[in-house]
Amino acid sequence: xxxxxxxxxxxxxxxxxxxxxxxxxxxxxxxxxxxxxxxxxxxxxxxxxxxxxxxxxxxxxxxxxxxxxxxxxxxxxxxxxxxxxxxxxxxxxxxxxxxxxxxxxxxxxxxxxxxxxxxxxxxxxxxxxxxxxxxxxxxxxxxxxxxxxxxxxxxxxxxxxxxxxxxxxxxxxxxxxxxxxxxxxxxxxxxxxxxxxxxxxxxxxxxxxxxxxxxxxxxxxxxxxxxxxxxxxxxxxxxxxxxxxxxxxxxxxxxxxxxxxxxxxxxxxxxxxxxxxxxxxxxxxxxxxxxxxxxxx
Ligand SMILES: Nc1nc2c(ncn2[C@@H]2O[C@H](COP(=O)(O)OP(=O)(O)OP(=O)(O)O)[C@@H](O)[C@H]2O)c(=O)[nH]1
Ligand SMILES: [Zn+2]
Numbered sequence: 322x323x324x325x326x327x328x329x330x331x332x333x334x335x336x337x338x339x340x341x342x343x344x345x346x347x348x349x350x351x352x353x354x355x356x357x358x359x360x361x362x363x364x365x366x367x368x369x370x371x372x373x374x375x376x377x378x379x380x381x382x383x384x385x386x387x388x389x390x391x392x393x394x395x396x397x398x399x400x401x402x403x404x405x406x407x408x409x410x411x412x413x414x415x416x417x418x419x420x421x422x423x424x425x426x427x428x429x430x431x432x433x434x435x436x437x438x439x440x441x442x443x444x445x446x447x448x449x450x451x452x453x454x455x456x457x458x459x460x461x462x463x464x465x466x467x468x469x470x471x472x473x474x475x476x477x478x479x480x481x482x483x484x485x486x487x488x489x490x491x492x493x494x495x496x497x498x499x500x501x502x503x504x505x506x507x508x509x510x511x512x513x514x515x516x517x518x519x520x521x522x523x524x525x526x527x528x529x530x531x532x533x534x535x536x537x538x539x540x541x542x543x544x545x546x547x548x549x550x551x552x553x554x555x556x557x558x559x560x561x562x563x564x565x566x567x568x569x570x571x572x573x574x575x576x577x578x579x580x581x582x583x584x585x586x587x588x589x590x591x592x593x594x595x596x597x598x599x600x601x602x603x604x605x606x607x608x609x610x611x612x613x614x615x616x617x618x
Contacts, residue, residue, distance in 0.1 A: 322367065322368055323366070324364065324367075324381075325337040325338050325339035325344065325364070325365060326364050326365070327359055327360065327361050327362065327365060327377075328361065328527045328534075329361055329524070329525070330359070330360070330361050330524075330525075334346065334347065335347070335359055335365075342373065343373070344369070344373055344374065345374050346375040346376055346377045347376050348376070349376055349378055352377075357380055360383075360386060360392060360393040361390075361391065361393070361526065362383075362393035362394040362395065362482060362527060363381065363394065364381040364394065365378075365381065366378050366379045366381070384396075385425055387484070387540050388543075389542050390525040390536065390538045390539075390542075391525065392525055392540065394482060395424070395483070395484055395536075396426065396427060396482045396483065397426060397427045397428070397429060397477070397484075398421045398428050398429070398483070398484050398485070398486050398541070399429050399431050399474075399483060399485045399486070400414070400418070400421065400428050400431065400486055401433060401485055401487030401491045401492055401496060402430065402431065402432055402433070402487060402491055403432075403433045403437075403490070403491040403492060404432055404435055404437070404438040404442055405437050405438045405442055406437055406490065407488060407491065409446045410488075411449055411599075413488060414430070414453070415595075415596065416603070417486060417541065418458075418558075419546070419549070419554070419558070420546070421486070423546075423548065423553065423557050428459075429458070429459045429460075429461060429477050430450065430453060430458055430459065430460045431462075431487075431496065432446065432450065432461070433462075433463050433491055433492040433495070433496070435462060452593055452596075456559055456563075459477065461473060461477065463492075470499045470500070471500055471531060475531040478500070478535060479531055479532040479533050480532060480533055481534070482533065482534045482535075482536075483534065483536070484536045484539065484540035484541075485535075485536070485539045486539050486540050486541040487539065497535070501528050501535060501537060504528075504537055524538075525537065546603060546606055546607050547610065549607060550607070551604060551608060554574075554600070554603060554604055554607060555573075555574060558596065558600055560592055561592065561600065564582045564583060564586060565582065565583065567582035568580065569581070574604070575597075575600070576601075583597070584597075
């Protein structure tokens, strides 16, 4: 039976891409009883019925799945940060990195609005970001008038499924319009669409760009840590994770444990203090959240 990938889902139909064609498919009747909900991004097996219609018979195992927007098998997130308007925030950067790493998604940090920044603001942001480059993250600088943005982003987009993410106003729609000119998003449109409340399900579609796929709706509109356990937080700080094998205790959470390699590196300045402070803050947030059975969401 043929296999393909769901590129969009509208009113109960799934549009499955196969060799350049989109086949309009329904899900198998038993999916509902079994609680199987096919998602955009899913690789599926389907049965052909008629020229361009079919039925999805099985959904292949996912590498991950996002909730808002609902999308599966995301490889990469372009994390968009403006240097000014809104001001660059290391707290928000660390928060995005934790959430993205927790889904096993590769982050690429995009810096926008360089043209609006003073030399001092630019220098401050570049210095802060250089640490993230040092620990292995890719950084790209994009500008509103950068005519060659598609070429700049191509090496990152090629062969991957990518979502954009970032705070309101940083320039996500501007970037999406540049990589997907046919989309014609009004800038500011995304926040309006998402602002109507979290129950608004906005249609999401994967588009072919530069040999990869890009989602036309930004991901990670909520940055809570509900899905992350205390023991999982250390691995989402990749700089700490790299040295954690040198901590005295296996499974060290780098809190009060003696002979902790992470705390030693924070003391001698190799890991910036703000990284560790954010780590402690996020750990506290996870510790303080209500147990799941107490919540009514
Ligand atoms: N000067 C300058 N302005 C930019 C740049 N990128 C985006 N903008 C402007 O910043 C404003 C916000 O950009 P959007 O692309 O709407 O931002 P967004 O992240 O999609 O915002 P939401 O829809 O609220 O999530 C718009 O007026 C853009 O024209 C840039 O590199 N330089
Ligand atoms: Zn430790």
